Amino acid sequence: MVAHLLSLKWRLLLNGFKRSPLQLVGMALGLLYALGMLVLLVGGLIALRWADPEIAHTVVVLGGVATVLGWAIIPLIASAADMTLDPARFTTFAVPPRQLLTGLALAGFIGIPGLATLIAALGTVGTWWRSAPAVVGALLGAILGALTCIVLSKVVTTATAGLAASRRFKDISSIIVFIPLVLLGPIMMGIVEGVRNTSDYLPGLARTLSWTPLGAAWSLGGDLEAGDWAAAGLKILIALATIGALLLCWHLLLRRALVTPTYSGGSARKGGKLGLFGTLPGTPTGAVMARALIYWMKDPRYAASLVIVPLFPVLFFFGSSQSGSYGLFMILGPLTAFTMAWSICADVSYDNTAFALHLAAGVRGLDDRLGRALACLVISLPVVLVFTVGPLFLTGEWHWLPNLLGLSLGTLLTGLGLSSVISARYNIAVPLPGDSPFKKPPGNVAQTLLVQGAGMAVLALLLIPELALVAVQAFSGGPEAGWINLAVGPLLGLALFVVGVRLGGKWLDARGPEMFAELSVNR
Amino acid sequence: MTEPRHESMPISTPAQASESPPVSFTPDAADKKRSVQPQQTPGEPPLAALSIRGLAKRFGEKIAVDGVSLEVPAGSFYGMVGPNGAGKTTTLSMATGLLRPDFGTALVHGVDVWAQPLAAKKLMGVLPDGVRLFDRLTGEQLVTYSGLLRGMDRDVVATRVSELLAALDLEADAGSLVVDYSAGMTKKIALASALIHAPRLLVLDEPFESVDPVSAANIRGILESYVASGGTVIVSSHVMDLVQRMCSHVAVVAGGRVLAAGSVDEVRNGSTLEERFVQLVGGGHRTEGLEWLRTF
Numbered sequence: 079m080v081a082h083l084l085s086l087k088w089r090l091l092l093n094g095f096k097r098s099p100l101q102l103v104g105m106a107l108g109l110l111y112a113l114g115m116l117v118l119l120v121g122g123l124i125a126l127r128w129a130d131p132e133i134a135h136t137v138v139v140l141g142g143v144a145t146v147l148g149w150a151i152i153p154l155i156a157s158a159a160d161m162t163l164d165p166a167r168f169t170t171f172a173v174p175p176r177q178l179l180t181g182l183a184l185a186g187f188i189g190i191p192g193l194a195t196l197i198a199a200l201g202t203v204g205t206w207w208r209s210a211p212a213v214v215g216a217l218l219g220a221i222l223g224a225l226t227c228i229v230l231s232k233v234v235t236t237a238t239a240g241l242a243a244s245r246r247f248k249d250i251s252s253i254i255v256f257i258p259l260v261l262l263g264p265i266m267m268g269i270v271e272g273v274r275n276t277s278d279y280l281p282g283l284a285r286t287l288s289w290t291p292l293g294a295a296w297s298l299g300g301d302l303e304a305g306d307w308a309a310a311g312l313k314i315l316i317a318l319a320t321i322g323a324l325l326l327c328w329h330l331l332l333r334r335a336l337v338t339p340t341y342s343g344g345s346a347r348k349g350g351k352l353g354l355f356g357t358l359p360g361t362p363t364g365a366v367m368a369r370a371l372i373y374w375m376k377d378p379r380y381a382a383s384l385v386i387v388p389l390f391p392v393l394f395f396f397g398s399s400q401s402g403s404y405g406l407f408m409i410l411g412p413l414t415a416f417t418m419a420w421s422i423c424a425d426v427s428y429d430n431t432a433f434a435l436h437l438a439a440g441v442r443g444l445d446d447r448l449g450r451a452l453a454c455l456v457i458s459l460p461v462v463l464v465f466t467v468g469p470l471f472l473t474g475e476w477h478w479l480p481n482l483l484g485l486s487l488g489t490l491l492t493g494l495g496l497s498s499v500i501s502a503r504y505n506i507a508v509p510l511p512g513d514s515p516f517k518k519p520p521g522n523v524a525q526t527l528l529v530q531g532a533g534m535a536v537l538a539l540l541l542i543p544e545l546a547l548v549a550v551q552a553f554s555g556g557p558e559a560g561w562i563n564l565a566v567g568p569l570l571g572l573a574l575f576v577v578g579v580r581l582g583g584k585w586l587d588a589r590g591p592e593m594f595a596e597l598s599v600n601r
Numbered sequence: 602m603t604e605p606r607h608e609s610m611p612i613s614t615p616a617q618a619s620e621s622p623p624v625s626f627t628p629d630a631a632d633k634k635r636s637v638q639p640q641q642t643p644g645e646p647p648l649a650a651l652s653i654r655g656l657a658k659r660f661g662e663k664i665a666v667d668g669v670s671l672e673v674p675a676g677s678f679y680g681m682v683g684p685n686g687a688g689k690t691t692t693l694s695m696a697t698g699l700l701r702p703d704f705g706t707a708l709v710h711g712v713d714v715w716a717q718p719l720a721a722k723k724l725m726g727v728l729p730d731g732v733r734l735f736d737r738l739t740g741e742q743l744v745t746y747s748g749l750l751r752g753m754d755r756d757v758v759a760t761r762v763s764e765l766l767a768a769l770d771l772e773a774d775a776g777s778l779v780v781d782y783s784a785g786m787t788k789k790i791a792l793a794s795a796l797i798h799a800p801r802l803l804v805l806d807e808p809f810e811s812v813d814p815v816s817a818a819n820i821r822g823i824l825e826s827y828v829a830s831g832g833t834v835i836v837s838s839h840v841m842d843l844v845q846r847m848c849s850h851v852a853v854v855a856g857g858r859v860l861a862a863g864s865v866d867e868v869r870n871g872s873t874l875e876e877r878f879v880q881l882v883g884g885g886h887r888t889e890g891l892e893w894l895r896t897f
Contacts, residue, residue: 349741349766349775352759360755365746369735376737376778431732435794437699438729439750440722511733512780591701598732 495578
């Protein structure tokens with residue numbers, strides 16, 4: 079039975095590669111990246127062989143603790159848990175729990191994250207290639223540590239299966255996780271800064287953590303190298319007890335999960351609240367706009383970009399304060415305009431097959447395009463204005479205001495026009511409705527990259543007048559070019575917006591069914 | 602009740618009903634005769650609600666639909682039955698403007714779906730199978746959206762939405778997001794979205810799938826009164842029994858071709874529809890093998 083589960087997981091992994099060649103290219107690139115990171119990591123661990131034992135011990139233990147924590151937390155918040163062998167799917171097969179447990183635990187190693195963790199853990203054997211006892215200890219520690227990772231992650235995902243099945247939890251967690259991710263740079267800087275100030279803090283922390291279930295396994299190699307047999311013996315016991323306790327927890331949770339399928343229902347709510355459908359004009363354009371605005375708020379895939387945008391100034395502020403010059407801060411407005419406008423170039427792809435309603439209802443392409451573009455404009459215009467004017471309070475270079483406003487508005491309007499054309503014609507690989515914004519999208523990644531790249535090149539071309547006027551002011555220093563841009567940006571942008579919406583509408587009218595057929599492939 | 606914009610379409614079809622029907626989602630413009638098969642004289646254009654002419658579609662190597670032609674008479678309740686993969690969904694998608702055919706075309710009350718798609722789609726209500734909905738809207742919002750998209754007046758939409766939700770027994774959940782609906786409720790809300798503009802022709806792909814018996818009976822009641830007041834319904838289904846009881850006409854489709862079409866009595870020709878179906882489609886070999894299943 080254990081062998082069956084392992085071969086099932088292996089088969090599932092292989093079948094994941096049986097896609098179209100272009101998709102394979104995308105996957106291969108991702109795999110190459112992961113492989114590169116892994117090689118670097120293992121190389122680093124082996125290089126630690128020649129480092130001071132104290133430092134090596136600290137790095138290995140802290141790294142190991144971070145890995146264990148990662149396995150516990152990431153599946154929870156990113157809804158990225160590998161559910162291909164979801165215990166719930168075995169409910170009807172009456173597999174003996176003990177065998178199911180062993181099979182699922184070992185199958186956890188088959189798959190990119192599991193395999194990578196195991197290989198990296200085995201890299202610590204290289205670190206402790208100093209004496210025979212240390213090698214044995216490191217090997218034992220690596221296996222125990224990797225096993226702890228897998229089982230802990232299973233315990234967490236099984237325990238929270240009910241929670242994770244609730245849509246609201248999924249929606250919120252998938253958005254919140256963006257915040258630390260976007261702010262990763264500043265956070266890392268802060269940690270490095272803190273570490274620099276207290277250099278003897280980390281070894282102490284590592285020594286303490288090595289006595290906890292999180293770090294015990296990772297400490298074995300170091301302890302044996304130091305000849306501390308008593309500590310190593312105790313830590314083996316701690317590590318074994320940890321795995322044993324986790325397996326017991328998992329066993330109990332699994333037994334409960336197998337007989338109580340998760341229930342993901344909400345409470346019924348009466349109608350009567352039409353929301354934006356009641357306030358915006360009762361025309362097809364107004365309806366599309368209302369629907370798009372509701373999605374900006376309620377669909378995590380859209381809402382994620384709304385969460386990121388307020389973090390832009392934080393990032394820029396941090397970057398500027400590091401370099402001491404606020405010059406870069408001034409492109410915040412135009413950059414936000416670009417990001418927001420660009421976000422709807424996958425709008426129809428985000429609809430997925432729900433687009434059938436537009437097609438079956440015979441919505442004119444123009445109404446469809448205009449509604450979506452206006453919804454994005456309503457949200458982004460205030461943000462872009464604030465982000466364009468705001469930085470000037472810091473820099474005090476008010477003579478740049480007209481020019482920057484011209485560039486921001488021009489970028490926003492031109493970008494929306496261009497996005498309206500792109501999303502009418504090209505299907506872009508995006509996460510499916512209901513999936514986490516993080517999830518690797520199904521579909522043609524290569525085409526997506528091509529379309530996005532070409533689209534940005536076209537946008538740069540269309541923005542040449544505005545960019546040239548910015549350059550003129552930068553060289554001449556006079557504000558005249560800025561005032562011209564304040565007129566050129568919005569006017570040219572508006573013209574391109576109208577052209578884009580019309581052209582996109584025409585293309586959608588002509589090719590709606592083909593677009594829908596492309597969308598149906600990835601449902 | 603004010604007349605919504607979409608109904609002021611000039612259509613070259615028989616006299617439009619002048620008075621509003623009692624229930625708002627029965628067809629507004631309808632030929633009132635409950636005709637089974639309108640008498641046709643040679644040279645006169647046929648009175649078909651949906652006329653499918655030589656539709657064909659190939660996906661790569663596989664020919665999904667191989668020249669399907671069907672005449673769905675106005676006022677009929679038309680069933681389309683066939684085994685899995687027979688090309689039912691593909692045919693209906695091509696007939697409703699969702700999938701461009703390789704050959705052939707479809708006419709809805711004389712309007713060519715592929716030459717004048719916007720005009721043809723106004724006459725049709727479509728329930729596609731296996732597509733997503735805009736499920737981050739509440740049920741009420743989704744049906745309203747569907748009405749407004751068709752250019753209907755907001756007040757008319759509001760009245761019809763509440764009546765539809767009541768008729769389909771969805772009132773209690775009208776304010777919940779569609780993503781939280783059960784499969785049957787999702788089917789019903791999609792049906793409501795297809796009915797909101799009171800189309801003259803309803804094309805429903807698997808409308809009874811995963812719908813509970815009470816709701817199914819409700820839906821049948823709605824569809825029957827719709828047909829009684831002159832509307833035309835075409836449904837695809839696997840449930841022979843249901844089709845035999847409910848439909849006036851039936852087409853048996855398999856392998857992308859029409860094997861038989863006509864009134865239910867003509868097609869079943871004395872036997873039950875199910876027996877006739879198995880006979881037409883073939884492959885109804887009785888339980889040979891599987892002896893071990895009887896020995897436990």
